[in-house]
Amino acid sequence: MTDELKTSGASSSGEEWEASDVPLEQVTELFVVLGKAFRAYQLYEENNPVRHRFVESLRQALQGLWKEVDKLVLQVEEDRILLSGSEIYASPNRAESLAFLFFKDGVRQMIFLPGLEDEELDKFLGVLQRARKLLPEGDDLLTVLWEADLHFFQYQYVDFLAEGVALPEAGPGNDQSDFQNVLDGEAAEEEDDDATEAEAGEAGEANEDAPKTASKDDFNPTLYSLDPKEKKTLREELEKELKRDLRGDVLAALFDRLEEPENPARQSEIIGVLGTLLPNFLSRGALVGATQILEELRRMESMPGVFGETQLAESGALLDEVSAAEAVHELIQALYDGSIRASPAQLGGFLRFLRSGALAPLLRSSETVDHKELQAVLREAVKGIAERNRSAVVRLLDEEDAVIASGAARLAGEMQIAEAGPSLAGLLAHPAAEVRLAAVEAAITLKASTAAGALQHTLEDPEREVRIAAARAMGVLKYRPAAARFAQIVGGKDIRTADISEKVAFFEAYGLLAEDEAVETLDKLLNGKGFLGKREPSEIRAAAALALGKVPGAGARAALQKGVQAEDPIVRSAVNRALREED
């Protein structure tokens, strides 16, 4: 109960009891039970039966105590608690000690009263729990107790505020022998005022502004007391106010003043404040506020004359800091674990202000996150940053991290970053298959002729996916110098052990690159018979048919027509598909 706050330098003893009446054992036991209940309170959720059991035991212990005494007055020392000078609780471990919990914030006496067990036991344990978690720079136990406003638990504390403070005393009143002269003068003024008021009244105008004279308004309660409607208005305002997010108001104040170039030192201070607010907002999921900070900083950076060089550098550093890999990792983590809940639009709104530093971590996340909606937003953000920082994308191709390098490769392709060609060619020899694959795909998208030469080596890549992609890439890129190599491959033995997809990729690429020169070989593979009249395997024939479909001209068509009646349904189907493609 806060009304009981008292100054207490020296604590009194539990004076109420004779030594023989002191229920030492019972109180000692009570503190054992209290300790257990407190631990249970900390460990278990509200509905947990274990917690209920311990709290109930404490309730019963208190009920039992009130049969012996009508209040419990205890002295608090650093590591122990005393009842009438006798120790009833001690704990050398300060982190666990109830005594130290109270002592460190100045509490020196505690009084437990009957009723605590019925009315305030949960609240009391809640106070202890909150006190245990207090941060050194935040509230202390006394504030927590004050806020809890417990009635059945009272306390006295060392009042440091009272030290050396003298109480004001009444003075002599006046040092004049009398007030007569002044009073006479004022009374005369008063008579004049009366006359003036009377005259004004006769003229139909009340002189309500007469200085210092009691006014008619003073007797009109409607002018000075709140009517029920006005009270209601104010209460509604309070309710509205309590729901209001004040961060926006504080931000608006900071931005208003940040725009003032006449006070550069203050601008720097405000940028520093914004720098402390950003992580604070983000840690609470206030993405909109955080976005506002970035947006305003960027806006002011672009406004001529608002920021000096120093402020531009500070603002830039802040934007770089929030775009740094660690910060972006934190953000993604928060999005992933739900501590930041933002709509795609809000998230996108925030991400669009990030700088090139954010590209790598965002790219990585956009490649790995398994939340589709989030992935789409991240990809969009990555594109946005990449658009503004094309050279950063090229730099990312050299990243050791395979996920980032492969993502960057795809991005370079999508964005048609021609300067990426040489780097992409380098990536074809990357140890990670996913990177080589991405580089091949990017080469296709980019139509990077610089990469095409390097692609030839990739046709023998250990990874099937890469080989297939490379074959397709060379076909798409029409890299004719590779035709001879393809001729070797389709005529070789290795392709025969490959799966149908790889066969098709290689055969089609061959058709695309060699064109008419390929017809004879392909015709032979599709329609020819070997020694003893045996035909090629179905998959080879089908692949040859599809390759012929890629070759324009009558020769290829004629070869395909010959296969129309093939008995093998796989071959027949491939031929028909190829013919349709030719059409």
Next chain:
Amino acid sequence: MAELNYQEEGRKVLTAFYSTLNALKLYPVENDTVQQAIDELHGLVTHVIEVDGGAELRVVGDFFFLNETRLRLDLSNFATFGSFARALQDHGIGSVEIFPGIVRSEWAPFVSILLLKPLGDEPFSGFMDRVGATPVEHIDFRPEKEVSEPERDEEALTAAKRTYSKSVSVAKDALGDVRIGKAVNVRKVKRAVQGIVDQVLSNESSMVTMTTLRDFDDYTFTHCVNVCIFSVIIGQRLGFDKLQLYELGLGALFHDVGKQRVDYDIINKPGGLTSEEWTVLKEHTTEGLLCLFTMHGFADVPYRQMLMAYEHHMKTDLTGYPVNKRTREPTLFSRIVSTADSFDAGTSVRSYQFNPWPPDQVLREMRDNPKRGCDPLLVKALITATGVYPVGTLCILDTHELAVVAKVNPDSELAHRPVVKVISDPMGVPLGDPLTLDLSRDDPSTGRPVRTIIKTTEPQKYGIRVSDYLI
């Protein structure tokens, strides 16, 4: 012996009264709902009587007291409090005292009479006549005009002095630390504000009295404490709960913290300031906002307090300062601090204000001059707390005696008739022992007020400090 949680019990008792009133309004007395409500009421009141030996409910102005403890009004109970208070006040009842021995059957007649239309010009007499005809024996009533706040003035004043002095000392330390760039002990400030809130909640008038201690040398610090006190008082009138009052008080105490970043010579310059100096001085609101960012010791970023520091010189039309470029709606908390600040600043002697206006004139100006830009409802709320003639106002009575307003009349209808201390006779001769007079009382022989204030004046003219007569 068990102790009562007066706030809790008081709320329950008032709610039970309210339920019984409503039940009897709708149903006959035999109805189960009525009987249950009476059971509840009887049980609760009997419990209070068992513990305290009696139960007295007193309604004074906007407040209820249960056995001398003022019950806190908040958003969860204001309607209940208000309805029951009106039911009593309609019959001119100021207090209801219930004695041991009360029996259950006494409640229904009492509450039923409350529901009847009050009789004539003297509703209390009519009520008593009606009660006299019923078996109500263990409930006594006193008329509204005879009831005042429980008298614990001396004790309360001593506690208020202690709270006030500690708070000024804390403000001095905290603001001094800001000026020299030292870390502020925010815990101490919190403790001081908690003390002010406690004191206002338990005995508001004693705290108001302390605001008359306007020490010119300590103006910066006493002003912060006074603004804190007046803000908490206004918040209390608006139904703020204890924690909201604390938030408000904390911001109010720090509202001028930014001045500690302004050149000391400008803050204390006697006479007027140049326009350049004014420009610098006006920066204190923004500096206050920034200063609070540097303070550690708040559980959270003190956004509300920052806004109080930043917005307290903005007028209702958003003129004033600082100038807004973006949309702004000053918070209710900021407007309360602004109101408290205007009043205290207007009534204080400062380096550039040697002859401040009398408090009633300041209130009138705040209320009537739209150019001041004060929130009219909040000014009204302040006046309901300070009265038309605030404590410390020096006035001349119709007898030409000089008097200092000592206490506000809690009845807002009588806010212009405070309790005064008469300090001189009609000839201007100082009284050795000032005479306390309640101006709301009528002289029985004439039926007219014992005295009336005809004029207010400045203590400086008489060379007196009003606080000498009050503390």
